[in-house]
Amino acid sequence: MQLTFRHITGYFLLFLPVHFAQAGPTTEQALQWLNRMAQAASTLSYDGTFVYVHQDSMETMRIIHKGGKEENFEHLISLNGSKREVIKKNNKVTCFLPNNKQVVVEQKHNLVPFLASLSARIDKVRDYYDFELGDIDRVAGFRAQEVKVNPRDNYRFGYRLWLDTRNAMLLKSQLLNEQGLPIEQIMFTNFTLLASVPDQMLAPEAEQHAPSTWITDEKISVDAQPSKDEWRIAWLPEGFIVSSKHLRNSSIASYPIHHYLLSDGFASVSVFVERRTAQEVNSPLAEVKKGAISAYSTISGDFKVTTVGEVPMPTVKRIAQSVQYVSQAGSSGP
Secondary structure, three states: OOOOHHHHOOOOOEOOOOOOOOOOHHHHHHHHHHHHHHHHHHHOOEEEEEEEEEOOEEEEEEEEEEOOOOOOEEEEEEOOOOOOEEEEEOOEEEEEEHHHOEEEEEEOOOOOOHHHHHHHOHHHHOOOEEEEEEEEEEEOOEEEEEEEEEEOOOOOOEEEEEEEOOOOOEEEEEEEOOOOOEEEEEEEEEEEEOOOOOHHHHOOOHHHHOOOEEEEEOEEEOOOOOOOEEEEEOOOOOOOEEEEEEEEOOOOOOOOEEEEEEEOOOOEEEEEEEEOOHHHOOOOOEEEEEOOEEEEEEEEOOEEEEEEEOOOHHHHHHHHHHEEEEEOOOOOOO
């Protein structure tokens, strides 16, 4: 596995200055808003357009979301740049890339949207973040309540969130640098609640049915089929847990790629462990910083460890350097 943009795409959080506050009415009210936001993310159905601004680029996407207690469907369509479509049905994610004549299909194990998973851990995240209500603003023509989320340490980032006052739907989010300036932003420009979502709105556009190469990312649950080798992450920032782990077949080696997903309820980090190639024997350590995303790769014996996440670079480096090989027999070296 090469340390490329494929490892780091999709992450967008950034670090805020540490800020401590005593729990009080504004904190409890902010947490209530976040609880409502998590529920809205999974239960509401809507059609909207949002812009994603990062570094010197801006992407515009249309999103159609069908919410429900049992199933969730989502259809994303790029409106500028290269044509792309993403269909998400529960744990199955299908990406249509017509310019490359490719369709990529992935099964996401334990795939839980950030906003929905937040609800289950709301009592935990308050130990690692401070929460504060901001002002009422307008986003996409709707009144929106600002919620400020500030980390209590230097291992994670902070947020500014604007929630629809009618239903707590997230309409805008910002990531700020150490000076408090936004460097990444996601914002709806129009947003419509839907009573129902017809099936045709969730289907890929007709032009996507042209002949394409289908690529399936095969993954095997570690819990379902344990391997002979086990890896231990000896250090995690307080509050982070291993939320899922699975194996992915490697295209260049018989040894599978181990993937661990870490989360504290807000931030997430992926850890990949794989056999190093002959070309990587003398490879230097790799650091990549792309906007809010930090990625770090290091060699450990015959293996390469790569960590990618929306946390500061020192965090991914320390996590990667703590990964240890432990066989089921209890040995500590490959």
